[in-house]
Amino acid sequence: MKLAVFGATGRMGLTVVRLAAEQAIQLVGAIDAANSPHLGRDVGELAGTGTLGVAVGADVASGLLGADVVIDFSTAGAFDALLRAAAHAGVAVVSGTTRLASSSVALIDRSAAKIPVLWAPNMSVGVHVLAEAVRRAVQVLGDYDVELVEAHHNQKTDAPSGTATMLIEAAQRGRASLVPVHGREGDVGVRKPDELGVHAIRGGGIVGDHTVHLIGQFDRIEFTHRALSRELFAAGALRAARWLLGKSAGRYELAQVIAGD
Numbered sequence: 240m241k242l243a244v245f246g247a248t249g250r251m252g253l254t255v256v257r258l259a260a261e262q263a264i265q266l267v268g269a270i271d272a273a274n275s276p277h278l279g280r281d282v283g284e285l286a287g288t289g290t291l292g293v294a295v296g297a298d299v300a301s302g303l304l305g306a307d308v309v310i311d312f313s314t315a316g317a318f319d320a321l322l323r324a325a326a327h328a329g330v331a332v333v334s335g336t337t338r339l340a341s342s343s344v345a346l347i348d349r350s351a352a353k354i355p356v357l358w359a360p361n362m363s364v365g366v367h368v369l370a371e372a373v374r375r376a377v378q379v380l381g382d383y384d385v386e387l388v389e390a391h392h393n394q395k396t397d398a399p400s401g402t403a404t405m406l407i408e409a410a411q412r413g414r415a416s417l418v419p420v421h422g423r424e425g426d427v428g429v430r431k432p433d434e435l436g437v438h439a440i441r442g443g444g445i446v447g448d449h450t451v452h453l454i455g456q457f458d459r460i461e462f463t464h465r466a467l468s469r470e471l472f473a474a475g476a477l478r479a480a481r482w483l484l485g486k487s488a489g490r491y492e493l494a495q496v497i498a499g500d
């Protein structure tokens with residue numbers, strides 16, 4: 240597999256570069272923002288793997304040259320340009336970038352007519368198992384109150400996390416009437432049965448924790464996933480990239496990778 244990384248010098252991008260090197264995957268491109276202070280530097284040196292002979296560049300088309308797959312962990316604002324360039328170059332895309340605009344989601348569908356695309360707001364197998372457990376529990380425990388708490392590092396700029404949104408959607412598949420209520424402040428009145436309270440903690444170096452609480456009159460159940468390292472998401476993205484190799488154009492889901500379809 241010949242791999243390019245977009246958002247290459249970010250927290251996730253460097254983790255993907257490091258893990259790809261450990262897995263002896265050939266890196267052919269490393270793309271970052273035009274104002275990145277790391278342009279021209281060897282991405283392997285930045286990632287701590289030693290020289291890989293791939294300099295960080297800002298030109299997407301040249302960064303994708305020779306790649307089979309590009310892994311993207313960047314920003315919602317950068318996503319469309321990557322997708323257009325990848326569709327033009329015929330390079331498959333694995334993206335974990337969150338908070339995409341609805342126009343970007345529509346662009347995924349259009350690009351999937353030309354290239355294989357897999358976008359997932361959480362690349363960990365464990366979280367997908369959690370989402371299914373949450374869906375089932377909410378469905379069975381129909382009158383329990385549902386609340387979600389997520390925690391991330393103090394550099395995260397968006398809330399709720401993409402994973403929290405994914406878990407909200409899973410709970411709504413279990414009980415369609417659930418309505419997210421983001422944080423509570425002031426005289427908000429008594430909790431309505433169909434509220435799904437969503438709360439965000441930000442601090443220190445937390446990689447990503449998500450807890451879904453199901454609270455009844457006589458007991459409470461808590462489903463918790465804690466990411467211990469960013470390698471969890473990088474490993475999932477690399478697994479998805481390998482799975483996508485040789486696939487025909489289309490939009491794919493991480494659930495298909497997990498199921499080994």
Ligand SMILES: NC(=O)c1ccc[n+]([C@@H]2O[C@H](COP(=O)([O-])OP(=O)(O)OC[C@H]3O[C@@H](n4cnc5c(N)ncnc54)[C@H](OP(=O)(O)O)[C@@H]3O)[C@@H](O)[C@H]2O)c1
Nearest residue numbers: 246248249250251271272275313317335337360361362472
């Ligand atoms: N799906 C998952 O499992 C998962 C897991 C973790 C994170 N994420 C998501 O992945 C994304 C990145 O997270 P992170 O923690 O790695 O963030 P980060 O450290 O801020 O990295 C983002 C990288 O993208 C670069 N970038 C910005 N504009 C760009 C452009 N126009 N072209 C190319 N690169 C550009 C940034 O460069 P500059 O710093 O120079 O601007 C930075 O290197 C976020 O959306 C996050 O929510 C998803």
